Amino acid sequence: MKTPNFDFMGARLIATVVSGVLIAVSIGAIAFAGLNRGLDFTGGALVEVGFDGAADLPAIREHLGASGFGNAVVQNFGAETEVLIRVPPVADRDQSTIGDEIFETLRSVWPGVAPRRSEVVGPAVGEELTEQGGIAMLVALFVVMVYIMFRFTGKFAIGAVAALVHDVIVTLGAFAVFRWTFNLAELAAVLAVIGYSLNDTIVVSDRIRENFRIVRRGKPVDIINRSLNETLERTLVTSLTTLLVLLALLIAGGEQIQGFATALTIGVVVGTYSSIYVAANMLLALGVTKEDLMLPEKEAADQSS
Amino acid sequence: MAERGVLGENMFGAREATRGPLNRYPLWRYLVILTVVVLGFLYAAPNLFPPDHALQISPDGSDRPIDALFLSDSVAALEVEDVDVVGSELMPRGALIRVGSNEDQLRGRAVLDAALNPAGEVRAFVIALNLASTTPAWLESIGGKPMAKGLDLSGGIHFVLEVDIDSAISKRLGDEAENVRVRLREERIRYVRTGDMVVGNAMQIAFADAPQRDRALGVLEEDYPQPNYKIGPAEVAGRPGLAIEIDETQIDEIEDYAINQNMVSLRNRVDEIGVSEPLVQRLGSNRIVVDLPGVQDASAAKRILDKFANLEFHLLAMPDDRPSEIEEMVYEGRVRRLQKTIIVTGDRVTNAVQGYDPQTSLPQVNITLDSIGGERMHDFTAPNVGHSMAIVFIEQKPVKQADGSVVPREDRRLISVATIQAALGYNFRITGLSAREAQELALLLRAGALAAPMRIVEERTVGASLGEENIERGMYAVGAGFLLVLIFMPLYYKVFGLIADAALTLNLIILVAVMSILGATLTLPGIAGIVLTVGMAVDANVLIFSRIREEQARSPPQRAIQAGYDRAFLTILDANVTTLFVALILLSIGSGPVAGFAVTLAIGIVTSMFTAIMGSRAVVNLIYGGRRVEALAI
Numbered sequence: 001m002k003t004p005n006f007d008f009m010g011a012r013l014i015a016t017v018v019s020g021v022l023i024a025v026s027i028g029a030i031a032f033a034g035l036n037r038g039l040d041f042t043g044g045a046l047v048e049v050g051f052d053g054a055a056d057l058p059a060i061r062e063h064l065g066a067s068g069f070g071n072a073v074v075q076n077f078g079a080e081t082e083v084l085i086r087v088p089p090v091a092d093r094d095q096s097t098i099g100d101e102i103f104e105t106l107r108s109v110w111p112g113v114a115p116r117r118s119e120v121v122g123p124a125v126g127e128e129l130t131e132q133g134g135i136a137m138l139v140a141l142f143v144v145m146v147y148i149m150f151r152f153t154g155k156f157a158i159g160a161v162a163a164l165v166h167d168v169i170v171t172l173g174a175f176a177v178f179r180w181t182f183n184l185a186e187l188a189a190v191l192a193v194i195g196y197s198l199n200d201t202i203v204v205s206d207r208i209r210e211n212f213r214i215v216r217r218g219k220p221v222d223i224i225n226r227s228l229n230e231t232l233e234r235t236l237v238t239s240l241t242t243l244l245v246l247l248a249l250l251i252a253g254g255e256q257i258q259g260f261a262t263a264l265t266i267g268v269v270v271g272t273y274s275s276i277y278v279a280a281n282m283l284l285a286l287g288v289t290k291e292d293l294m295l296p297e298k299e300a301a302d303q304s305s
Numbered sequence: 306m307a308e309r310g311v312l313g314e315n316m317f318g319a320r321e322a323t324r325g326p327l328n329r330y331p332l333w334r335y336l337v338i339l340t341v342v343v344l345g346f347l348y349a350a351p352n353l354f355p356p357d358h359a360l361q362i363s364p365d366g367s368d369r370p371i372d373a374l375f376l377s378d379s380v381a382a383l384e385v386e387d388v389d390v391v392g393s394e395l396m397p398r399g400a401l402i403r404v405g406s407n408e409d410q411l412r413g414r415a416v417l418d419a420a421l422n423p424a425g426e427v428r429a430f431v432i433a434l435n436l437a438s439t440t441p442a443w444l445e446s447i448g449g450k451p452m453a454k455g456l457d458l459s460g461g462i463h464f465v466l467e468v469d470i471d472s473a474i475s476k477r478l479g480d481e482a483e484n485v486r487v488r489l490r491e492e493r494i495r496y497v498r499t500g501d502m503v504v505g506n507a508m509q510i511a512f513a514d515a516p517q518r519d520r521a522l523g524v525l526e527e528d529y530p531q532p533n534y535k536i537g538p539a540e541v542a543g544r545p546g547l548a549i550e551i552d553e554t555q556i557d558e559i560e561d562y563a564i565n566q567n568m569v570s571l572r573n574r575v576d577e578i579g580v581s582e583p584l585v586q587r588l589g590s591n592r593i594v595v596d597l598p599g600v601q602d603a604s605a606a607k608r609i610l611d612k613f614a615n616l617e618f619h620l621l622a623m624p625d626d627r628p629s630e631i632e633e634m635v636y637e638g639r640v641r642r643l644q645k646t647i648i649v650t651g652d653r654v655t656n657a658v659q660g661y662d663p664q665t666s667l668p669q670v671n672i673t674l675d676s677i678g679g680e681r682m683h684d685f686t687a688p689n690v691g692h693s694m695a696i697v698f699i700e701q702k703p704v705k706q707a708d709g710s711v712v713p714r715e716d717r718r719l720i721s722v723a724t725i726q727a728a729l730g731y732n733f734r735i736t737g738l739s740a741r742e743a744q745e746l747a748l749l750l751r752a753g754a755l756a757a758p759m760r761i762v763e764e765r766t767v768g769a770s771l772g773e774e775n776i777e778r779g780m781y782a783v784g785a786g787f788l789l790v791l792i793f794m795p796l797y798y799k800v801f802g803l804i805a806d807a808a809l810t811l812n813l814i815i816l817v818a819v820m821s822i823l824g825a826t827l828t829l830p831g832i833a834g835i836v837l838t839v840g841m842a843v844d845a846n847v848l849i850f851s852r853i854r855e856e857q858a859r860s861p862p863q864r865a866i867q868a869g870y871d872r873a874f875l876t877i878l879d880a881n882v883t884t885l886f887v888a889l890i891l892l893s894i895g896s897g898p899v900a901g902f903a904v905t906l907a908i909g910i911v912t913s914m915f916t917a918i919m920g921s922r923a924v925v926n927l928i929y930g931g932r933r934v935e936a937l938a939i
Contacts, residue, residue: 003855048771097604099603099764099766100603100604114768114770115601115766115768116767116768116770116771117765117766117767117768117771118603118764118765118766119763119764119765119766120761120763120764120765121762121763122467122761122762122763124467124762125465125762125763132894135894136890136891136894136899139890139894140886140887140890140891143886143887143890144883144886144887147882147883147886148883151879184899185829185830185833185902187899188830188891188899188902188903191887191890191891191899192837192887192902192906194887195883195884195887195888195906196841196884198880198883198884198887199841199844199880199881199883199884202876202879202880202883203848203876203880206875206876206879206880207876210872230855231851233851233854234844234847234848234851237797237843237847237851238841238843238844238847238848240793241790241793241794241840241843241844241847242837242840242841242843242844243840244786244789244790244793244840245786245787245789245790245836245837245839245840246786246836246837246840247786247789248782248783248785248786248789248836249782249786249833249836251782251785252778252781252782252785253778253779253782253833253836254774254775254778254779254782256457256775256829257779257782257829257830257832257833260830260833261833264837
């Protein structure tokens with residue numbers, strides 16, 4: 001198979017605009033609409049029940065409203081017989097019995113209703129989780145940056161972290177725009193996106209560094225283009241296999257991992273794009289040169305042994 | 306580009322190759338790989354033997370022995386009700402009956418409960434839901450065990466309780482404040498009552514004048530030494546005063562004590578619910594997680610968790626006490642008559658430990674009461690030296706009603722009768738016990754009450770059917786995703802694709818083996834982690850293969866393989882190490898689903914490095930190594 005020869009960097013202005021728009025829309029959506037944070041983060045109660053026939057959602061809403069749960073969100077979950085009911089946290093009230101109460105009041109009208117799961121999370125727990133999640137993300141980004149600075153150079157570190165931040169924001173943005181529920185599992189997915197996107201960025205950066213060292217002539221933009229082309233096959237094949245697996249999760253994994261799989265799918269697609277257009281683009285913008293990548297004495301000695 | 310003849314060595318590559326023929330592994334490398342493969346298969350194998358649903362019967366206050374007859378009666382009772390019994394065995398303390406399904410298990414428990422525990426009486430037997438291993442004995446003997454399933458897969462209830470540390474601290478400070486007053490009175494130092502002495506983490510005492518304050522400082526400095534306390538002059542309510550503040554380390558200690566104490570009490574309660582493998586674990590600084598696998602009725606579980614045991618200290622009755630003021634209880638086969646008046650209750654016990662008398666080395670129980678308890682104890686015991694004191698242990702035992710519902714009933718038991726040898730105060734001891742008795746008594750005294758109040762802040766119930774559905778779907782997704790990758794790789798990389806498939810399969814087996822050995826719990830996010838690992842594990846092989854393809858353009862096949870593996874190695878290492886960082890950060894910060902996912906991801910990264918680089922290289926070397934190859938099927 002011949003190495004392709006696309007002029008990736010030729011389209012970098014367009015890419016910059018695309019990324020800029022994506023990030024602006026994402027930040028806008030997160031700032032104004034906000035993430036549709038799930039029970040894990042907001043606290044409150046959630047009850048999943050199964051009916052013996054198709055569930056009559058309007059009737060359920062009406063009944064719950066009459067029983068003092070007017071602010072309950074009632075929706076189908078996976079099948080028309082399965083219903084998910086979410087109640088935001090109520091002040092001055094023992095949260096821990098809400099789940100049981102909802103179930104009991106439903107059963108008084110629909111005797112065939114069966115409990116699937118019920119979750120109650122106190123508001124303080126949710127707040128702490130939000131905080132922990134944010135810290136986890138920042139620590140992850142920081143550690144990654146230090147490692148890359150150590151293994152590569154500062155410019156690569158900035159490029160890689162820019163790509164990661166880009167991916168995280170766009171993935172979160174998609175959740176904000178489409179109002180998908182964002183829970184702990186989705187947070188785990190976003191953190192996994194950091195891992196995946198990083199993997200991709202490092203592979204590309206590694207090749208750029210290698211080519212900067214062995215290609216004698218050539219402008220940085222040409223060397224980067226060449227590196228991107230050389231790694232293109234691998235980038236696509238890996239993304240494809242990962243997407244194949246995620247597809248299986250999306251289709252067959254069931255409702256409960258749907259959000260997780262969605263977050264990862266978006267992250268993998270965006271991550272593939274960002275390792276080409278954000279990380280490499282950033283390197284060019286920062287003016288990476290051969291001198292940045294001269295082998296340190298010790299490593300040079302190792303290589304020629 | 307100038308071809309470099311010699312490549313850097315790495316931990317997976319072969320330096321020998323530069324001297325001997327290319328792409329040959331020495332024998333020991335094959336042996337290492339073979340050993341790992343065999344171990345992987347061995348320790349992954351127990352997962353092929355899913356445990357049986359079982360019912361575990363253990364005695365709870367009943368004298369009836371659990372023997373072969375008892376067991377056959379129980380099995381017969383189950384079979385009459387069409388519960389599918391697949392096996393039964395006697396155990397050191399109780400019996401185990403294996404049944405066909407989760408549904409049989411729940412129905413079986415109801416049947417046994419009806420047969421063994423008559424309505425209206427205190428429960429005679431605990432019937433717990435259990436999972437009985439079906440792993441062959443020889444696999445178990447080498448430590449093989451299947452992965453435990455998380456609550457989201459097995460069904461059950463998850464509680465998080467928050468311990469109110471502030472009230473534990475203010476209770477402790479309240480006791481200390483009482484001690485301070487007593488001490489000042491003893492020293493005849495005049496202090497001024499100013500309402501609440503306890504403010505936040507500190508006590509504040511006001512004095513009539515500065516000289517009194519300075520004398521108090523001298524006395525109290527000894528009682529409240531640095532660094533546990535910070536004591537210093539302060540203005541209190543416009544008068545010269547003292548502030549005694551507890552240090553952070555002391556607060557941590559109070560916190561640890563309160564949490565541990567509450568966990569002991571919780572474990573006692575959880576045992577009452579009849580769950581074979583409950584989890585009671587500290588979460589962060591002030592929370593406790595309680596996982597009850599298999600349990601479905603959240604409100605019943607909560608009712609039982611809420612009922613904690615308590616203690617009462619009574620004086621034994623005097624001859625002239627009126628019968629209406631006397632309670633009769635049996636202790637060591639003798640009827641004892643107790644005064645109904647309670648001296649103190651268990652919530653006044655701040656600590657109870659088993660120790661030894663420094664002079665006689667005989668075992669004893671050292672009991673510490675709080676200030677109010679200490680005063681009452683003193684008032685009651687001082688005029689009654691030579692008389693006896695009794696300790697009553699009160700437990701909420703589940704009692705089944707005629708309609709099948711369970712209501713806790715108070716079960717009172719006399720656990721100690723001791724002679725009062727002197728007026729007792731805050732600290733006293735009970736002697737004349739064997740070491741074991743002392744230990745048990747100390748445990749019961751501590752189990753008496755909660756060190757600090759707590760409340761449920763999180764509760765999740767997963768129905769058994771949903772759990773099973775989660776497993777089915779998860780496994781199906783893993784299978785489907787895995788299969789798609791297995792099909793894709795040979796289509797794209799031909800023979801090398803098949804090699805990657807082998808490495809991937811091996812990776813999955815080793816991943817499962819490592820998770821089983823480590824005793825990791827399989828959760829839904831964990832399954833997702835496995836799926837993702839499968840997708841990403843391919844990456845190492847893709848990197849290597851695409852590099853080999855590139856190298857083929859400028860090198861002969863053997864050298865292309867060598868160069869492909871060597872050049873890809875550093876890239877793979879960098880990429881995996883950074884991803885591993887992310888996984889470890891997730892693990893250290895996250896809990897619950899995040900941690901479940903991170904564990905799988907972290908293990909998967911390490912195992913995939915091994916299989917994708919060393920494993921696949923071994924197969925490549927076996928196929929191509931040391932022979933003339935015209936072209937690679939890649």
